[in-house]
Amino acid sequence: MHVKHLLLIAILGLTAACSSKEVVDENLSEAQLYQQAQDNLDSRSYSSAIARLKALESRYPFGRYAEQAQLELIYAYYKNAEPEAARAAAERFIRLHPQHANVDYAYYLKGLASFDQDRGLLARFLPLDMTKRDPGAARDSYNEFAQLTSRYPNSRYAPDAKQRMIYLRNLLAAYEVHVGHYYLKRQAYVAAANRGRYVVENFQETPAVGDGLAIMVEAYQRLTLDDLAASSLETLQLNYPEHPSLASGSFQPRVSEADERNWLSRTALGFLESSDPLPPGQTRASQDVIKQYEDAAEAIPSELLEGVQQEQPAKRSWFSRLTFGLFD
Template structure:
């Protein structure tokens, strides 16, 4: 079966699922208890769209009832499970603002962090082995900060252990992303920016696997800037703390090694990576977002350099963009 047929089958299945989840008109005569029981049945059956309708009706019809606050909490969960992440985050913010002393407010903090944690993973990222360290880190930063609020405010919460583990993962992801940015600076000849990015990793992401990469960035950048003393200091730290780093061969620094690429999955191998670019919506395209952000950061760093220390490569005009024909033919006919 071809990719087109697979896409058609998936689209028809999605449309069928959406049509089957249409919200039913709720009886106006339903009492508060009946609405709450109906919402629970829908939640138990994973009918989150219908559960949302029941919970919203309960909250609007009985705003001061005994189930009102519980309905607001469960509405956050229903939005989250229905992948209405913006609505889930807004509902969580509203609950925290209205009920800061509620005994279960820590749950609202936790779900707010989960909405940002999930936002960074689009439809295809959930099923395909894409490298998350090359994605735009905005949602990861938001999620880390939101989990940090939960842990600092409610260290004994039942959700705190899971939040701490996710914070470790997010911190490693953010550090790895900065490593990719630093390597991009090296390739563009922005050595000062690469050194600064490496120093930032070392100073702000201690105890992450990327610290060795940050030191390697500093060594490579300082050497290309002919700052041998600073390069040797960074190299000594790298040799002492990370003797097995890929940039070291028999203890000697050979060259900076770009962070390892993920292994291509069978889907990407069969489609030559087209799913990453063609099928992914623009807001989820990891390469476009990363390249755009790094290009902006690179240009800002380049403009900040004094003219007398810019390399000849940095003084040249930017290379023209390649045409679609050039990309399709791998530049063979340029």
């Protein structure tokens, strides 16, 4: 089914691309252009509607339908799956007509365009987890709906905008939780603790707060910051006793410890990790070269290796190979 859907999307995209080059009759009056645009919108021919609305605005910039055409152009772009164009048209309308009676509609459509920007056509047919994708458009949509609700609290679009803001806030919080889990897997425990604390402090009343506390507990435990881990665990147990990390009666880390590196090494992501001292005259780079040479030597087929050994009876040292025999 997914392949059929993708083929349908490709066909619709090609059709839309072809129809967007439609030529509008230059002899049409302002009223005729506007009526044809309305007919296109009613029949969901959004590309044709866009062409006529743009022609109407350019030919009759001070006509009786100019402002309405600019407003309906935002809607046509949005319905034609052109979010960037819809947002640009909305910003233009808000800038030109800040006191317009329907400017709240422009704010609303601008938020809707960002809301659907990441979802797109593919997300409607493929099982994509929106909480794991880049939240840039979601954050923009939240801010744009927030502008609408703060500037026009009595707008007819404010209730729907508030509901979408709740969804977007939950999505942004869940994204931060995914980032925190990523840091836990990479043993970047300071960064993970900061992400968990960010969720707790900035996304109250979202389902992700419990996950943020769990990330803090696990990160502080890995860092052996026992007091912080204990206080975070107490908060988690008090407010989210049903959290999955507490299912067994005690806290269960989500990510198992991969090794037994020291606290400083884990905090610095291993960059400051110490190792055995090197022999005199060797560096880490030379050791890497030797290791690569050894791996390549092991990969040589045995029959070729036997021939080489017959031609070269004398075995050279690693230092001789590295220096190409200059010091033999």
